[in-house]
Amino acid sequence: MFSKRLTVGLFVLAVLTITIAGCRGKQHAHVLSNDDKDMVGSHTAGAETWKPLVQQATAQLMAQSAGTIHQASHTTGPEGLPQRSICFLGVQNLSGEELGESAEQIYEDITTMISQDPQFKVISRTYVEAAMDQCRLTPQQLLLPEPQRQLLQTMERVQQPFDYLLFARVTSMSTNSNGDYQRDYKLTLEMIDIHTAQSFQTSADLRKGYHKSFLGKLKHYND
Amino acid sequence: MGATLFPDMPYPQCRPSLRLCRPLFALMLMSMAGCQSWHKSHVAAIHSYASGDLKTSQIELQKSIKSPRAEKEMLLLDQSVLQLASGNPSAAETNLREVRRELEHLEQTALGEKATAMLTDDNAVAWAARDFERHMVLNMLLLSSLLNNGTDSFAYSMQVAQRAAGVREGLAKKVTHPTQPADGTPGTAGPAILPAGYSGANPSLTTPVQNLVTPVDKPIAMGSYLSAAIQSETAVRAIETDRALDDVRFWNPEFGESLASPESLSFGTRCKPGHGALHVIALVGRAPEWVPESTVPTQAALLIADRILSVTGKHTLPPTIAPVRIARPVPDYSAVQPAALHFSVLSADNQPAISSIPFQTLVDVNAAAVASFENNRDEEVARIVVRRVVKKGTIYVLKEAQKISRNTAVDLAVNVAGIAWEAMEKPDLRSWHLLPARIDVARTELPAGTWKTDLRIGSGTGGRVQIPVHIADGRNTFVVFFVPENSITGDILVGGADQATHSSRQ
Numbered sequence: 001m002f003s004k005r006l007t008v009g010l011f012v013l014a015v016l017t018i019t020i021a022g023c024r025g026k027q028h029a030h031v032l033s034n035d036d037k038d039m040v041g042s043h044t045a046g047a048e049t050w051k052p053l054v055q056q057a058t059a060q061l062m063a064q065s066a067g068t069i070h071q072a073s074h075t076t077g078p079e080g081l082p083q084r085s086i087c088f089l090g091v092q093n094l095s096g097e098e099l100g101e102s103a104e105q106i107y108e109d110i111t112t113m114i115s116q117d118p119q120f121k122v123i124s125r126t127y128v129e130a131a132m133d134q135c136r137l138t139p140q141q142l143l144l145p146e147p148q149r150q151l152l153q154t155m156e157r158v159q160q161p162f163d164y165l166l167f168a169r170v171t172s173m174s175t176n177s178n179g180d181y182q183r184d185y186k187l188t189l190e191m192i193d194i195h196t197a198q199s200f201q202t203s204a205d206l207r208k209g210y211h212k213s214f215l216g217k218l219k220h221y222n223d
Numbered sequence: 224m225g226a227t228l229f230p231d232m233p234y235p236q237c238r239p240s241l242r243l244c245r246p247l248f249a250l251m252l253m254s255m256a257g258c259q260s261w262h263k264s265h266v267a268a269i270h271s272y273a274s275g276d277l278k279t280s281q282i283e284l285q286k287s288i289k290s291p292r293a294e295k296e297m298l299l300l301d302q303s304v305l306q307l308a309s310g311n312p313s314a315a316e317t318n319l320r321e322v323r324r325e326l327e328h329l330e331q332t333a334l335g336e337k338a339t340a341m342l343t344d345d346n347a348v349a350w351a352a353r354d355f356e357r358h359m360v361l362n363m364l365l366l367s368s369l370l371n372n373g374t375d376s377f378a379y380s381m382q383v384a385q386r387a388a389g390v391r392e393g394l395a396k397k398v399t400h401p402t403q404p405a406d407g408t409p410g411t412a413g414p415a416i417l418p419a420g421y422s423g424a425n426p427s428l429t430t431p432v433q434n435l436v437t438p439v440d441k442p443i444a445m446g447s448y449l450s451a452a453i454q455s456e457t458a459v460r461a462i463e464t465d466r467a468l469d470d471v472r473f474w475n476p477e478f479g480e481s482l483a484s485p486e487s488l489s490f491g492t493r494c495k496p497g498h499g500a501l502h503v504i505a506l507v508g509r510a511p512e513w514v515p516e517s518t519v520p521t522q523a524a525l526l527i528a529d530r531i532l533s534v535t536g537k538h539t540l541p542p543t544i545a546p547v548r549i550a551r552p553v554p555d556y557s558a559v560q561p562a563a564l565h566f567s568v569l570s571a572d573n574q575p576a577i578s579s580i581p582f583q584t585l586v587d588v589n590a591a592a593v594a595s596f597e598n599n600r601d602e603e604v605a606r607i608v609v610r611r612v613v614k615k616g617t618i619y620v621l622k623e624a625q626k627i628s629r630n631t632a633v634d635l636a637v638n639v640a641g642i643a644w645e646a647m648e649k650p651d652l653r654s655w656h657l658l659p660a661r662i663d664v665a666r667t668e669l670p671a672g673t674w675k676t677d678l679r680i681g682s683g684t685g686g687r688v689q690i691p692v693h694i695a696d697g698r699n700t701f702v703v704f705f706v707p708e709n710s711i712t713g714d715i716l717v718g719g720a721d722q723a724t725h726s727s728r729q
Contacts, residue, residue: 043324091374096382098375100320136695
């Protein structure tokens with residue numbers, strides 16, 4: 001009797017081991033509704049991080065900028081009011097974590113949010129990239145008078161003059177604790193008025209804890 | 224069925240024994256069911272790549288990847304090299320990033336896989352790449368990013384610094400708390416190293432740690448080199464640039480000699496005013512192929528041991544007839560040598576403004592693979608020995624549980640099954656096949672502007688290409704090309720301050 005059980009047990013164990021180790025799950029998907037929470041990235045930041053950061057930092061920047069007097073403008077809006085024309089120079093990743101495809105989405109989200117305000121006009125990315133390529137400039141160089149003039153002239157030639165330069169920077173700070181780590185993400189938006197050299201800067205922060213086990217959250221945050 | 228197989232034995236006696244054999248047969252069948260047909264198309268892809276037919280190589284590789292039982296991560300790494308050579312660094316970067324994440328996950332111990340590996344072989348454990356290959360994943364990721372738009376280059380350079388510091392810390396721990404003497408003699412442990420990361424220019428501190436650097440970790444030098452280039456583009460990151468350059472010297476002292484003098488540090492803003500740096504990176508040859516190697520002494524020792532136990536024990540054990548085989552790299556030293564790579568910068572009248580810039584080997588994947596094999600050889604043999612013991616033990620327990628007498632037909636059948644079970648073991652030959660055997664680098668400083676360059680292999684028989692490169696003030700321009708056999712294959716990629724792709728067929 002014992003040997004029978006042993007035999008069956010061994011066989012079942014072997015089959016189970018191979019099945020568990022060798023099985024590949026099927027891929028499934030579902031459409032999320034607006035009420036659904038974003039998935040939380042287990043290894044890197046994703047929608048749960050970048051969406052609130054973009055919303056917070058952009059809203060702050062627009063509020064701060066709207067409170068200032070716009071002295072000169074190249075363009076006017078549909079109601080004849082002067083528009084603040086922005087040359088957005090992309091997202092610079094200075095964090096310890098790669099952005100991958102998120103960089104493009106962050107760019108688009110910031111552009112979309114700013115464009116919703118009639119006070120602001122964001123110049124098409126295609127124009128900006130083409131002009132930057134032609135001038136062979138890096139965003140950092142544009143704070144110097146000569147490269148800035150060069151870019152402005154190029155943009156003016158295609159009827160896309162601008163009043164502001166907009167920079168987006170992603171930075172991070174990591175804290176390690178025996179394999180678990182906390183990463184503090186910061187999105188900084190800096191807008192520079194090329195007529196007055198005045199700059200506005202806003203930033204938004206979000207902290208995330210990454211744990212090797214589900215107990216990590218309890219251990220580090222008593223949560 | 225039992226009666227047919229063993230006609231001399233009464234059915235009731237024979238049946239339980241046969242039932243006992245079923246788990247073994249089932250295991251064998253299940254292992255064989257994974258007949259890896261994707262191997263054929265993978266081999267075809269490797270050969271096509273070597274012969275310069277990237278299109279066929281990609282088609283064949285796709286066939287392999289689509290196979291449900293294929294080693295996806297391994298094939299995707301090969302695909303990333305193909306994508307890079309085909310002038311698609313964006314796809315290569317995405318691929319490498321995803322594979323790296325997966326490999327990080329697979330690096331963790333999976334008890335289920337380990338248990339299965341005890342019953343089958345090391346191939347049952349998901350492939351997480353060898354140590355040097357993992358270094359190369361990050362290197363290639365950083366290179367792809369530089370050839371792409373460079374958005375994440377800074378992040379990767381930080382990750383390289385973190386990895387370098389981590390490995391260095393591990394070496395420092397070996398010095399401060401040696402489990403065995405660093406150089407094989409007792410009492411030679413170096414002084415305490417605190418902190419492990421960067422011990423500055425004090426040679427008395429760096430030397431003991433540096434002695435422990437093996438070729439396995441030398442590929443880190445490539446990541447550090449590219450990091451130095453990235454950091455050097457911002458003058459205020461002088462400390463980070465110095466650290467990265469220190470790391471290059473630490474991980475590859477031979478290459479580091481070329482960075483000894485201040486004049487040789489032509490990186491980004493360290494160039495003369497109005498000048499930029501040009502880095503020419505050649506991915507030469509192909510990484511070693513891993514082949515099975517029999518460890519005859521281990522097999523003989525196991526055979527003697529099981530014979531002794533068979534003679535003295537209650538039951539016989541399956542003799543160790545199946546060879547004990549481990550995976551060994553076979554380096555290909557036929558790749559084009561650095562001296563045969565010629566890169567020169569031409570003046571307006573097509574005369575060499577700077578004659579051939581010498582190439583130096585930054586990463587020797589052949590040496591890294593051999594060192595990795597030597598480092599892990601004993602452990603691999605030990606795993607096989609344990610596996611054989613488990614298998615023989617399982618057979619013994621079965622015989623004991625079923626009261627199978629010595630020298631009966633059933634005893635013989637079980638032993639034969641045991642031998643077959645052992646013979647089914649295969650060494651783990653999985654590796655990143657399209658990784659180059661060497662990464663050679665040439666570097667020069669040029670005045671900002673567009674220059675025509677001339678790239679030649681040997682006397683020109685391996686291909687000759689002239690491409691324009693733009694040099695920007697205080698920045699780095701990278702030219703990357705592939706020489707898997709004796710000629711330039713695929714596209715020549717330009718990244719950094721300039722972004723372009725040029726065909727090698729001109």
